[in-house]
Each structure stands twice: as C-alpha cells, then as structure tokens.
Amino acid sequence: MEIDAIIIGAGACGLMCAVQAGFLGKKVIVLEKNSKPGAKILISGGGRCNFTNQWATTEQFISANPHFLKSAFNQWTADDTINFFETYGIVGKEKTLGQLFPDHKNAKDVVEVFTSLCEQMEQEVWCNIEVKDIEQTNNGFVVNYAIGDKVKAISAAKVVVASGGLPIPKMGATDFALRFARNNGLKIIETAPALVPLTITGKDEDWYAQLSGNSVFCEVSNDEISFEENILFTHWGLSGPAILQISSYWRRGEVFNINLLPHQNILELIENERKTNGKVLLSTLLNRLYAKKFTDALNKFLPLTKTVADLSKAEMELIYQTIHEFKVKPAGDKGYDKAEVMRGGIDTDELSSKTLECKKIPGLYFGGECMDVTGWLGGYNFQWAWASGFVIAQNL
Structure with a gap:
C-alpha cells in the first residue's frame, strides 16, 4: 500500500493532521489505540467540547521555550480553527473568557467532522491498534503494532507521533511518545499532571x-x-x-x-x-x-x-x-486520572518550530500533548492540537 505517512494517535492533533494531509492529496493511515477515534475530544467540556479560544496567543502556554509556538500559531490561528469548523457546520458560541463551544452541537459533532472528511478522502483510521515501536529504515520507517494477539508492521516514508500525554489512563492515555523519545536520545522536560x-x-x-x-x-x-x-x-x-x-x-x-x-x-x-x-x-x-x-x-x-x-x-x-x-x-x-493535560514532555529544542520535524530523526514528527507545550484551561490545548496537526500536514 502506497502511503505518504503513518499517524500514531487519532486524537485532535492526529485527526487534524490526517484531514489537512488529505486536502493536499497525501495518503495517510492513522493508528488508534482506542475502539473509536477522538476519545478525549468526546469527553471534553462535559461532552460539549470547548474546541478553541478566540483570544489564543502564545501567552497562554507553559513551555521551557514559549517562543517555539509562534511559528505554528502564525501558520494556523484561532480564526483558522473557527473558520474550519464553520465550514463544516459547527459555529462557535462564547461561554466565558473567549472559550468557544459548538452552538447547538457537541463533541460528537466535532469528531464527526474529522471522521467524515477522512472517509471522503479515503484516509484510513485503524482502531484497537497498539503501536509497539518505530524502526528507521533506508526508505523511511516501519511501525510495529499489535492488533489482538497478532503483531504486524506497516511502513511509510514519514511518521507522525500524536499519541497524547499521560492524563486519563482509562481513556487510553499512553506513554508511548515519551518512551520512544527517551529510547532515541531525545530530551524530555519533566512531566507532571496539569489543570488538575x-x-x-x-x-x-x-x-x-x-x-x-x-x-x-x-x-x-x-x-x-x-x-x-x-x-x-x-x-x-x-x-x-x-x-x-x-x-x-x-x-x-x-x-x-x-x-x-x-x-x-x-x-x-x-x-x-x-x-x-x-x-x-x-x-x-x-x-x-x-x-x-x-x-x-x-x-x-x-x-x-x-x-x-x-x-x-x-x-x-x-x-x-x-x-x-x-x-x-x-x-x-x-494525579493523571483527574488531570486534563500533562505539563512537560518532549523538549521543543528537539524539533523544528516551523515543521515540528525531529531534528535528530528526519521524517519523524511530534505534535499535540506529548510535547512540552501546555495551555491554560479554556480551549487553548485544543488550539495547539489543531495548529500542530496542520503544520505537520504541510510538511509530510
């Protein structure tokens, strides 16, 4: 199967990346640990999904290098998020302090936007997949994964790690991104529960x-x-x-x-x-x-x-x-059971701020919560997920 990239994680970042890649004519396969995509989106805001904050800037984020976000937020703004969802029938309504929730719709409708677009563009989302490892090859990468008792492999020139952070283990949270980063000599900023x-x-x-x-x-x-x-x-x-x-x-x-x-x-x-x-x-x-x-x-x-x-x-x-x-x-x-996000993560110094590509492992990208980028409460972390997914898609 000829594919341009494998995306690990069908959360906010992974789904946005798959859709934006599809708009550019790129074929991706998304590997998701849960039985359905967008698990964390579905529970956000009590099922209502505070999908962005209209006042989002780099000022509402915690990172060892706060300037890192500027490039991504210049490429994909809060207005871009608002316009994107409006195109597909989700109009934001401000609750308080710039927080936007879908008017007359909910988190299921947000996920439906992505699953419908993926289906239309034949971007495949494989669920119940546990990714075991990523190996580098001469032509790119091989992703080893388990489905049930069977261990299989899939290859592509590029890989996106958007597997999230440590919060809410019962929702399928995994330390895969952090484990993989450590095993490959990437620096990690100390992690801890945040918005907790x-x-x-x-x-x-x-x-x-x-x-x-x-x-x-x-x-x-x-x-x-x-x-x-x-x-x-x-x-x-x-x-x-x-x-x-x-x-x-x-x-x-x-x-x-x-x-x-x-x-x-x-x-x-x-x-x-x-x-x-x-x-x-x-x-x-x-x-x-x-x-x-x-x-x-x-x-x-x-x-x-x-x-x-x-x-x-x-x-x-x-x-x-x-x-x-x-x-x-x-x-x-x-603890992580009740935390909304994770503080810390993969050091942004390991990545290009313009593309989110790993400097030490060309062709490998990180996005979303696994990185040392933590937003305030109120839609900011979703805005980072959409922006990082968009940026990566432009460079696959």
Whole structure:
C-alpha cells in the first residue's frame, strides 16, 4: 500500500493532521489505540467540547521555550480553527473568557467532522491498534503494532507521533511518545499532571471537606501569575477553574494565595458599615458577600459574632489577611486520572518550530500533548492540537 505517512494517535492533533494531509492529496493511515477515534475530544467540556479560544496567543502556554509556538500559531490561528469548523457546520458560541463551544452541537459533532472528511478522502483510521515501536529504515520507517494477539508492521516514508500525554489512563492515555523519545536520545522536560484538582490533608482537611460543593469567585495567585475565576471546595481539597489554572504553575511544597474578594476591599466595606450602622455583626456583612455556609466556616478564623464597631485594629488586620491573602499549601494533586493535560514532555529544542520535524530523526514528527507545550484551561490545548496537526500536514 502506497502511503505518504503513518499517524500514531487519532486524537485532535492526529485527526487534524490526517484531514489537512488529505486536502493536499497525501495518503495517510492513522493508528488508534482506542475502539473509536477522538476519545478525549468526546469527553471534553462535559461532552460539549470547548474546541478553541478566540483570544489564543502564545501567552497562554507553559513551555521551557514559549517562543517555539509562534511559528505554528502564525501558520494556523484561532480564526483558522473557527473558520474550519464553520465550514463544516459547527459555529462557535462564547461561554466565558473567549472559550468557544459548538452552538447547538457537541463533541460528537466535532469528531464527526474529522471522521467524515477522512472517509471522503479515503484516509484510513485503524482502531484497537497498539503501536509497539518505530524502526528507521533506508526508505523511511516501519511501525510495529499489535492488533489482538497478532503483531504486524506497516511502513511509510514519514511518521507522525500524536499519541497524547499521560492524563486519563482509562481513556487510553499512553506513554508511548515519551518512551520512544527517551529510547532515541531525545530530551524530555519533566512531566507532571496539569489543570488538575489539588488535595488538602492534615489539620485543615476537615475545614475544606465541610464546604464541599461550595463555589466562590476568587483571584488565585502565586509569584508568577494570577487567575480570576471560581474555586470549588471538595471533600479532598480544591477544584474549579481558578484552581485548575494555578495547578499548572504549582509545585509540591509551595504555598499560593487566594483573594476571596478580588474586586472590593473588605476593610473599606467595614468602615462604610461603621459609618451607617456600627451594630451590624461581621457575620451579617459577610453573608452579603458569600453563601451562609461559607461565612459560617470563616468562624474558624474570624470573630463573626462581633459588631463592626467593636473590631480591634488587630482583628481588622486578621480579617484583611483572611479575605484577601488566604494562604493554601496543598498536599498534592489528584494525579493523571483527574488531570486534563500533562505539563512537560518532549523538549521543543528537539524539533523544528516551523515543521515540528525531529531534528535528530528526519521524517519523524511530534505534535499535540506529548510535547512540552501546555495551555491554560479554556480551549487553548485544543488550539495547539489543531495548529500542530496542520503544520505537520504541510510538511509530510
């Protein structure tokens, strides 16, 4: 069978690569470990699929070399993603902060765009395939794979590794790309779960657990960055958009800050209350700002039963620190089972930024999550997957 390339992985990057290669008249075969393509796309956004972010730039990505992304994002922009999906009947609707979801459609429809185009262009997607290894030959590459008990091989001049990262093993996540890279002397930036809930243990564990299910709009920050979104208290610690965002910048043992009232100053609110009605209890004032259950929980730290007029200078300072500088030191994270993406991966220095071809192994390309490119929550990682798939297809 004459084919131009083998693509390992029928996720967002692999499917986009197959379709874009088809547009250029190139024949590819996609090898997928799962029983159907696009497994991770199908569960994204609770099945709704936040397929891009209209404000995506290189600024929302973590990498040892953030400049690496510029070439790919110049070749395939967020507007290109929006136009591509609109062409096939999927119109983006902004939910918040530039996040685009399909209007009146869902993740299944996103996958259907790719599977239909692959079928039309006779780009084959083989499922239930476990890739074992890639061997270099004089004419290109041989990919050894297992289907059931049988081990087979397929050859092509070029190979694309778009097999994803380590998160969500039950969805077929595999370390194949990282293993292959290590075995071939490619540098790996240390990997860790990212966009992941954080756990609290020890003396504060019960305090967080009692608030499970409560959500508060906050600013979460460390020395490097800050995010304003909701946090969600859970039985085991913290989750919610702001926590997932800061988790990508958090390292075990570090403390970060939560501002529980980012757009107001609690001391000013107390002073204003003192002028009008000093007999108001601190708890009454806080109940105007938060759910009662959350206010009640703050009793552990604050003199809720005191009137605002009776608060001492030391108590005012304590209130400010608790509301605006609430310190959190997580014990750890919920691991790859609950992480949305992987931080770290194959060092971008090993690849051409213009083509994503491996410098040490010509004809071999890496794309998507297996690389040291990690986006924020909100469609950014999909944008990287589409862009890297497009870029690789242009060079097969």
